[in-house]
Amino acid sequence: MIRLFKEKEKLREIAESSDGRAPVKKLSAGELRLHKDISELNLPESCGISFPNGKDDLLNFEITIRPDEGFYGGGDFVFSFEVPLMYPHEAPKVKCKTKVYHPNIDLAGNVCLNILREDxxxxxxxxxxIYGLYHLFTQPSHEDPLNPDAAALLRAxxxxxxxxxxxxxxNGYRGETYHPLFMQHMKAASYHQSRLK
Known part of the structure; x- marks a missing residue:
């Protein structure tokens, strides 16, 4: 009986629409704002956007950043965005899907960017x-790090x-560890700092 009621309701909605097609799903205020934000994107040339679940799922998308200068020039770094329904009152959840040696990104993909948290x-x-993420690759910061080893080496x-x-x-990572070259540079930097004292 409930199924029959749902079918009648669906037929009534189709009949009420002006052109006979099924009614379009109403978007929440957050989805409308997100649609506007995405349609007005002004990405740097070295950035791209993709929708792995199709363009109907605006709440989940990926941004690829390809810095053309700095420490990370020539690399491809993919970030997943998960936008909450309460957007813009809540910040999107952003994760780096590419393992990267960076003071502001840990091996789990967490990103230290103040505008994604308290600001x-x-x-x-x-x-x-996106511009904040791009800035992390052109100007990585050793202050407030998520990867203390990378921050210490950048500082030294x-x-x-x-x-x-x-x-x-x-060469990439081997599991969760860095290549031995990292330790050589850390030892050299420590030695150099101790000689300056």
Missing amino acids: WNPVLNINTI SSQGFQAVVRHVMT
């Missing part, structure tokens, strides 16, 4: 987040840091 407010948008020796980044980008 988020509804005036900000998806474009702002930018050349050593660059060498490890290049090595990891070229």
Whole structure:
């Protein structure tokens, strides 16, 4: 009986629509705002957007960042965005899907970007987040790190840091550990700092 009622309700909705097609799903305020944000994206040339679940699922998408300069120049870094229904009152959840040696990104893909946490407010948008992520690759910060080892090496020796980044980008990770080159640069940086004292 309930099934029959649902079928009658569906037929009534179709009959009420002006062109005979099934009614379009109403979007929430957050989905409308997200649709506007995505339609107005002004991405850097080295960034791209994709929708793994299809364009009907705007709440889940991926951003690829390809920095053309700095420590990470020439790399491809993919971030997943999961936008809550309460957007823009809640920040999207952003994860880095690419394992990267970075002071502000840990091996689990968590990203240290203040606008995704305490500094988020509804005036900000998806474009702002993408530019913030892009900035992490052109200007990584050793302050407030998620990867303390990478931050310590960046603080001690930018050349050593660059060498490890290049090595990891070229050869990747082995499981959850860095290549031995990282430890060599850390020891050299520590030795250099102790000689300066």
